[in-house]
Amino acid sequence: MSYDVVVIGGGPCGATAANDLARAGCDVAFLDRAGRIKPCGGAIPPRLIEDFSIPAGQLVAHIQTARMISPTQRAVDIPIENGFVGMVDREHFDEFLRVRAVENGAVRLIGTYLRLERDADGTHVIYRDKATGAEMRLATRLVIGADGARSVVAKTEVPGGDKIPYVIAYHEIIKAPAASNSYDPGRCDVIYDGKISPDFYGWVFPHGEHCSVGMGTGIDGIDLKQATADLRASAGLTGCETIRREGAPIPLRPMDRWDNGRDVVLAGDAAGVVAPSSGEGIYYAMVGGRVAATAAQATLATGRASKLKLARKLFMKEHGTVFKVLRSMQDAYYKSDERRERFVSLCHDVDVQKLTFEAYMNKKLVSARPLAHIKIGFKNVRHLMGFVPPEYV
Structure with a gap:
């Protein structure tokens, strides 16, 4: 079997990448380890529902x-x-995304990824088929590694892939x-x-x-x-x-590099894109799958492996600042119970409440209220410096 792209992983990230590529007319297969359900709170924002056309029936x-x-x-x-x-149940939500990808033309394979092999004929994905236990071999032009936080693809194919915190x-x-x-x-x-x-x-x-x-x-x-x-x-x-x-x-941190400059690009947890502080992952995983698919299409169209860098570039352009802000919040407030007490105190503030959920639902920092940002920054410093008692209401 030969494909334009083989996606390693069948979670929200991998299924989204496979779905986008299939809809774009690419020959794509995704390799899924059946039966695995990731621990997850299951929260998804309205922007995810809109951007990825999630039907109301998936919300529990x-x-x-x-x-x-x-x-x-x-x-x-x-x-x-x-x-x-x-709120979604990952057991059913993930399967819905996989089935949708297949309905749009992606090929679903059930098994465990083993390694990549390269020879004069190109790149080959080697996996163990779940039904037969046999090693299977797929020829492909590109690989998207969407196989989770302990990604085998990242560890073996992309520099720094073995050092994700x-x-x-x-x-x-x-x-x-x-x-x-x-x-x-x-x-x-x-x-x-x-x-x-x-x-x-x-x-x-x-x-x-x-x-x-x-x-x-x-x-x-x-x-x-x-x-x-x-x-x-x-x-x-x-x-x-x-x-x-x-x-x-x-x-907890996006990798500095998501591709190997040749035939592999990472996405989702494999690229480290879970939001600091909140731990939110479903939305960012699906965005990761989408930008990886975009980068793969550009690479296939031009024949230039440098286009694989588009995945990280597109993601960080839209979400990099949010990740930096959330990282600074986690570093500042998760160090001790005294800091955690102050963080919850800060949540009493109406400006904090409104801007937090506006940013969460829309997935970008709200710039239309600069005075509120200044007020929050000032209050944040006062809490961290201990000028406000923890019992502040």
Whole structure:
């Protein structure tokens, strides 16, 4: 078999790349490891729904409020004005994206990627077929590595691909309890507490009939399952039936280089594009798949491997500043419980609330309100310098 492009990975990133390439008329195959569900809170913004034509039926919940919870258990509710956060179940959402790619002409292969081989005839993807266990060989002009945070393609094909920093995320999908004072099916809870996660956060995200409860950390030795059990206990969710448990690494910084200058370009988690501070990944994974597909098309059309650099260039042009701001927030506020307490205090501010969710839903910094940005910057400095008491409301 011979293809214009072979995509390694069948998550939202890989499926999006395969779908875009198929719709553009390319001969494309994507290699999927069937049965794997990535741990994920499942939140997607309105811009993703619009940009990637996601049908309403894929949303299992519409979130109207975000609750930030401090180490002292102080809660700040932030209403999501003029919109909502959609929630998806990755088990069904990812499959929907894969099926759509196939319907548009992509070839779906089930198996495990092993390596690339190159000879006088070109580049070949070697994988182990799930059904037969046999090694299979695919000829291709280009490869898109969308195989996750511990990407084999990145490690073996792109300089720096073996040095991506990450946190380990773990969650449990549970049967959702009835609505109560402590659980609201229209509210996401984000827990900034060093006892749950000393360097990231915990979450309780409703998924309709189910709920995702989990946490992340980049510190070795943390018992993720015990931390999640403690989180469930504090949220009153201990007695809820557990449907499944999942864990995986989540990258924290975009790689400096996404291609090998020849026949490989990375995308999504494999390129390190999960948002700092928030850990949001689905939207950025799908954008990563799209820009990788764009770069692949340009390379195929011109025969110039230098066009593979378009993937990173396009992504960072639109989202690089947001990533820098989020990284500075994480570095400033996730260091200690005292800092986390101040961060939740800052969330009381109406300007912070409005600009945060305007930026989240639209996926860009809001420039139309410069005075609000100045006010937030001033308040941010006062909190970090300790001029505002942590109990500030």
